[in-house]
Amino acid sequence: MRLIINGKEQVIDSGNMTIQEILKICDVKSPDLVSVQLNRKFIKREDYTTTVAGENDEIDFLYFMGGGGLIE
Amino acid sequence: MNFTENQIERYSRHIILQEVGPEGQKKINNAKVLVAGVGGLGSPVALYLAAAGVGTIGLADNDVVDMTNLQRQVIHFTSDLDKHKVESAADKISALNPDVEIRMHKGFLNPENIAGIISGYDFIIDGTDNFPSKFLINDACVLNGKAFSHGGILRFEGQTMTYTPGNTCYRCVFGYAPPKNAVPSCSQAGVLGSIAGMLGTIQATEAIKYIIGKGRLLTNRMLTFNAFNMNFGEVNLSANSDCPVCGSNPVITKLEMDEQPVCDLKQ
């Protein structure tokens, strides 16, 4: 199926997949540390295993990033 | 618009920009911006805002200048080692542009003091590097109707978005602070120094655009870049109805620090 992942078209040799499965094939090491939008709607982390994406869906991954000053 | 002759000369390259002009420059000269964290991001932000003539710049930090800071925190010099960052930055700002009034906030931003501090500013720069502070700034801005710029950097990558009331907030995207040590900090994973400049100058630009009320802000979108491959990307965002602070049933109604559960990712 064809997915748009972070703005780029990706063709995946598979039918509908859960967010969890897509994170896995995209080699996302810590799914707990990534926020996912499916068609511009945020998916709760506990729903990654049950939410399914299909043909032409748009998926965005956003990673936690700190950095900046040093108020550690 | 009563600029002095010196000011007309100093700000001439802004004034001749059609989108800024004398009116925009006047707005910049009357604006008040808080730079929260005078480190990697706050350094370039504070320098560019000072050069632009932002009337009042607030500097908030609780740290002194350390040798490891000098690789990227360009407002601090070798001669500033062990000096309070707020004082070190204030020295450079007043040397660069004596028009700028500086307010120093030495100490941590916390749930008790942040609302009082941000109430004196038009725009807030998040230049902090820890998640509890980032979420605290977000919540304080959302609950008090203030605009701010989020910035994050790590290794060769950066991300930034701008919040204005009613639009997607940082918690809409990320929910709650991640477990402690789950996301490496710059001190653990490293960061290319110039990345801080790339991201900080974007944050300063957003502040200026917000002040003059021109251009298209990074609201409802997250700009990301990977400077190793020099790729820029943009993710369109929508406000999250389940957001803990700005959603339809907010659970965060007063300011608190996010707890970061401790976890060990060594596996």
Ligand SMILES: [Zn+2]
């Ligand atoms: Zn929100």
